[in-house]
Amino acid sequence: MTAYDDLMAFQRDTEALSQVAGRLGWDQETMMAEGSAPQRAEEHAAMASVLHARRIDPRVGDWLDKATATDPVSAANLRHIQRNYDRTMKVPADLAAEIAKTTSLAHRIWAQSRSDDDVASYLPVLEKVVGLRQQEANALAAGGDRYDALLNNYEPGATGAEIAAMFAALRPGLVDLRAAILDQPKPQTLTGIFDEAAQLALSTKLALAFGYDLNKGRIDKAVHPFSSGSGIDVRITTRTNPSDPFNCFYSTIHEVGHAAYEQNISADYLLTPLGGGVSMGVHESQSRIYENQIGRSRAFTGWLYGQMRDAFGDFGIADEDAFYACVNRVSDGFIRTEADEVQYNLHVLMRFDMERALIAGDLKVTDLEAAWNDRFAADFGYAVDKPSNGVLQDVHWSEGLMGYFPTYSLGNVYAGCLNVAMRNDVPDLDSDLERGDTSQATTWLRENVQTHGGLYEPREVITKAARVEPSEAPLMSYLTTKFSDIYQL
Amino acid sequence: MTAYDDLMAFQRDTEALSQVAGRLGWDQETMMAEGSAPQRAEEHAAMASVLHARRIDPRVGDWLDKATATDPVSAANLRHIQRNYDRTMKVPADLAAEIAKTTSLAHRIWAQSRSDDDVASYLPVLEKVVGLRQQEANALAAGGDRYDALLNNYEPGATGAEIAAMFAALRPGLVDLRAAILDQPKPQTLTGIFDEAAQLALSTKLALAFGYDLNKGRIDKAVHPFSSGSGIDVRITTRTNPSDPFNCFYSTIHEVGHAAYEQNISADYLLTPLGGGVSMGVHESQSRIYENQIGRSRAFTGWLYGQMRDAFGDFGIADEDAFYACVNRVSDGFIRTEADEVQYNLHVLMRFDMERALIAGDLKVTDLEAAWNDRFAADFGYAVDKPSNGVLQDVHWSEGLMGYFPTYSLGNVYAGCLNVAMRNDVPDLDSDLERGDTSQATTWLRENVQTHGGLYEPREVITKAARVEPSEAPLMSYLTTKFSDIYQL
Structure with a gap:
């Protein structure tokens, strides 16, 4: 056994334990009875403690000192382990504990503040969270950029x-496109009630159509849809709303994008540092291209229209074109998670600018609400009506997840780049999508992105697949073309 | 922090991790997709390795040396931890690893041998399992009785x-009672098909009627019903058979007995050594008294008859008396798990004698099938027709679970003792059971047995509750009275 072999054997158990810890989270959101929560909290904490002890195990440092890479895979494994080890070791244990304690408290206070529409009751704990993340960023950045340290x-x-x-x-x-769209007549919306069992049956059909492998996962209902797990046990959740079946269908397709990434990573990387999605941005590129560039395309929605007619009969939309416009309807609204393809990124962009200023110390927590409301009015053209529709709407900052928001739009940017290359390589894709056949698209994404797991760095895997350095231009071009067509701009 | 406090804090995390490991097993039997099995095996192994390392952690020995009991609860905690630590330390690590490897192999070979009805292909690996368990027993017994060491x-x-x-x-x-019963005319059996959804709905109603708390657990389907977990997350499974709803109903009641024991242990003992059922025998006493002495009583089956009429309409049984006889029907059969209250124990008794002789070295594995067939013919009056109906029917020995079988009948013996005391303390119980109200019975069992968890030793908790030293006489008397009535002996 070489030092590399020892390290990888140790790491494999750590990865397996990490999967177990993740499964507890899945169970909590889908299966566990509410009354079991206090015990589950102790189970989570015990698993976290075991995992933390392994991450700071001094043997890892020793093995890393002695291990040598012999090929690109072992080099990538060592790169991941070294980076995670360095990051873990740089943050003092008492600071990590304080962050865990404070974000747990902040999350509870945020939920109450949002429910009460009371920003003031939230700001003191948010200020503490920002301060602790700044300290963590100082430890990680070692003189470099604080926000970058968290983003990484x-x-x-x-x-x-x-x-x-x-x-x-x-x-x-985006601001101009949004304004132009909202000047135009609005497409139809769905009306009526859509049977839940029929929604779930079509949801499963959609998951399978996008290549989700039910032999290595399962689909359940949850309040907030998510994908959970890596390797050969990757589970997704969806939700239903009697009057909005699109919520179910596009949640499912989005989560299948995440899950397919995990399921399609090379089996050689199972339970190794390469065996999971390489970054949140690349992950989101997969969920978004499944959901939007494929799932909300004219061709695929044509097929979906027929499926919905089969499942629900005449549901008040006259034809495929009207259905396509309905699926891609752009409306005023305050909430990021309910936003369409055009406005979604505007929500993310403002959060990114604000959290970057918070961490840099250029924006005070006490000025956050005013900054939010000003920026929202500037980009969306109307005023926030209440904090729960504004600065209190997202969970992220309460949990200390500064650096997370930009990965949503980075995912969209990456999806835009990938879509150009994919359409170029699969010129007849639409004729497949019209029949509900996504296999050429999902195969392209599997072979060009998903199979690599953590082998390449995030930007590198997108660059290789897209064959250009990533930029925002393809996304903007895609959105402009698509919505100019729908809204006859 | 005293040594006792340190030990208990360490132990609490171990108990929490043990619950997590158990939940993986539940997940595998109820939720996990088949294709995920290889990854799950690694997850199980990683958790087992973490738990083993904690069980042999030298700090546990140090704390045990220094810790002192200050009350009955701390004394019981130390007794449990000391006993488990001593047992773990006595078995050499390489022997434990060899047992784990060999029983895993033996389980697979047994399944194939049973499927092929081929004893010879199973005996070599069974011989190896017996030899390894003898070695383990030697290490544990330190000159004492080998079988007792495993039984414990x-x-x-x-x-x-x-x-x-x-x-x-x-x-x-039992032999005489069985023979007398089988000389009599047989009661009716169920005929027809019973809707699965209606079976499951009534199954849940039964679980709730027996006090199962769905806010601290859940009910799912599984191939083999089981109860899983301790504390405030105790889950049960059941199964359905279209032509045999009793299979579903009495599996549910049986598992609710196990689960209620775990759910009803004093909340003070959560995630401590006292927070789980104290032994397999006491556990089985709860599942059996729920299932048989309560669930198959004339009074309760009278209520169940009405429930089944409501759920399924006229299902061909004329009245409550005929239904009572039908529920308690005694028939010829080879299989332990399908046996009625009278014959079940005869199955266990023969297995106990045989495994005790195997471990003592008085019975050779090569003579096991002949010994089985002779004993079966003597007690049941007819010959085993094929090995899968005989010596190959049970999974236990292939998994090395020598010492486990007797706890089934010990549970029945204990249930017999508890039933006398319970009926004495709750003289009007039948009038409740006739209305489907088990609360006086389940309250009595909770207060006298379940709440204590591991506070007392197994025999001690039964003796305290029954107010007599346990013996087989109450069980025999209960069976004779009940079945003499049904079969007019």
Whole structure:
């Protein structure tokens, strides 16, 4: 056994334990009875403690010192383990514990504040969270950029400056496109009630159509849809709303995008550092291209229209064109998670700018609500009516997830780049999608992105697949073309 | 922090991790997709390795040396931890690993041999399992009785000699009762098909009627019903058979007995060594008294008859008396798990005698099938027709679970003792059961047995509750009275 072999054997158990810990989270959201929560909290804490002890195990440092890479796979494994080890060791244990304690408290206070529409009761604990994350960022950055240090928790190698440049280039086009769309007559909306069992049956059909493998996962209902797990046990959840079946269908397709990424990583990487999605941004590129560029395309929605007619009879939409417009309807609204393809990124862009300023110390927590409301009015053209529709709407900051928001739009940017290359390589894709056959698209994504897992760095895997350096231009072009067509701009 | 506090804090995390490991097993039997099995095996192994490392952690030995009990609860905690630590430390690590490897292999070979009805292909690996368990027993017994050392894995404090005396006293009465019953005309059996959804709805109603708390657990389907977990997350499974709803209903009641024991242990003992059922025998006493002495009583079956009429309409049984006889029907059969209250114990008694002789070295594995067939013919009056109906029917020995079988009948013996005391303390119980109200019975069992968890030793908790030293006589008397009435002996 070489040092590398020892390290990988140790790491394999850590990865397996990490899957177990993740499964507890899945269970809590789908299966566990509410009364079991106090015991589950102790189970979570015990697993977290076991995992933390393994992550700071001094043998890992020793093995890393002695291990040598012999090929690109072992080099990538060592790169991941070294990076995670360095990051873990840089953060003092008492600071990590304080962050865990404070974010847990902040999450509870946030939920109450949002429910009460009371920003003031939330700000003191948010200020504490920001302060602790700044301390963590100082420890991680070692003189470098604080925000980048946090961003790299979710998007290794990315920088705030690079993302800011992309987002700044995207913003005017999105603001203009949104304004032009909202000047036009609105497409139809769905009316009526859609049977839940029929929604779930079609949801499963959609999951299978997008290549989700039910022999290595399962689909359940949850309040907030998510994908959970890596390797050969990757589970998704969806939800239903009697008057909005699109919520169910597009939640499912989105989560299948995440899950397919995990299911399609090379089996050689099972339970190794390469065996999971490489970053949140690349993950989101998969969920978004499944959901939007494929799932909300004219061709695929044509097939979906027929499926919905079969499942629900005449549901008040006259033809495929009206259905396509209905699926892609752009409406005023305050809430990021309910936003359409055009407005979604505007929500993310403002959060990115604000959290970056918070961490840099350029924006005070006490000024956050005013900054939010000003920016919202500037980009969306009307005023936030209440904090729960504004600065209190998202869970992320209460949980200390600064650096996470930009990965949503980075995923959209990446999806835009991938879509150009995929359409170029599969010119007849639409004729498949019209029949509900996504296999050429999902195969392309599997072979060009998903199979690699953590072998390449995030930006690298997108660059290889898209065959250009990623930029925001393809996304803007895609959105402009698509919505100009739908709204006859 | 005293040494006792340190030990208990460490132990609490171990208990929490043990619950997590158990939940993986539940998930595998109820939720996991088949294709996920290879990854799950690694997850199980990683959890087992973490738990083993904690069980042999030298700090546990140090804390045990220094810790002192200050009250009955701390004394019981230390007793449990010391006993488990001593047992774990006595078995050499390489022997434990060899047993794990060999029983895993033996289980697979057994399944194939049973499917092929081929004893010869199973015997070599069974011989190896017996040899390894003998070695383990030698290490544990340190000169004492080998079988007792294994028995105490499942029933601390019990001895093979004491159980042999009880079982020997039980056997002639059971053989005679069985023969007398089978000379009489047989009661009706169920005919027809019983809707699965209606079976499951009534199954849930039965679980709730027996006090199962769905806010601290859940009910799912599984191939083999089981109860899983301790504390405030205790889940049960059941199964359905279209032509045999009793299979579903009495599996549910049986598992609710196990689960209620776990759910009803004093909340003070959560995630401590006292927070789980104290032994397999006491556990089985709860499942059996729920299932048989309560669930198959004339009074309760009267209520169940009405429930089944409501659920399924006229299902061909004329009245409550005929239904009572139908529920308690005694028929010829080879299989332990399908046996009625009278014959079940005869199955267990023969297995106990045989495994005790195997471990003592008085019975060779090569003579096992002949011994089985002779004993079966003597007790049941007809010959085994094929090995899958004989020596190959049970999974236990292939998994190395020697010492486990007697706890089934010990549970019945204990249930017999508890039933006398319960009926004495709750003289009007039948008038409640006739209305489907088990609360006086389940309250009595909770207060006298279940709440104590591991506070007392197994035999002690039964003796306190029954107010007599346990013996087989109450069970034999209960069976004779009940079945003499049904069969007019």
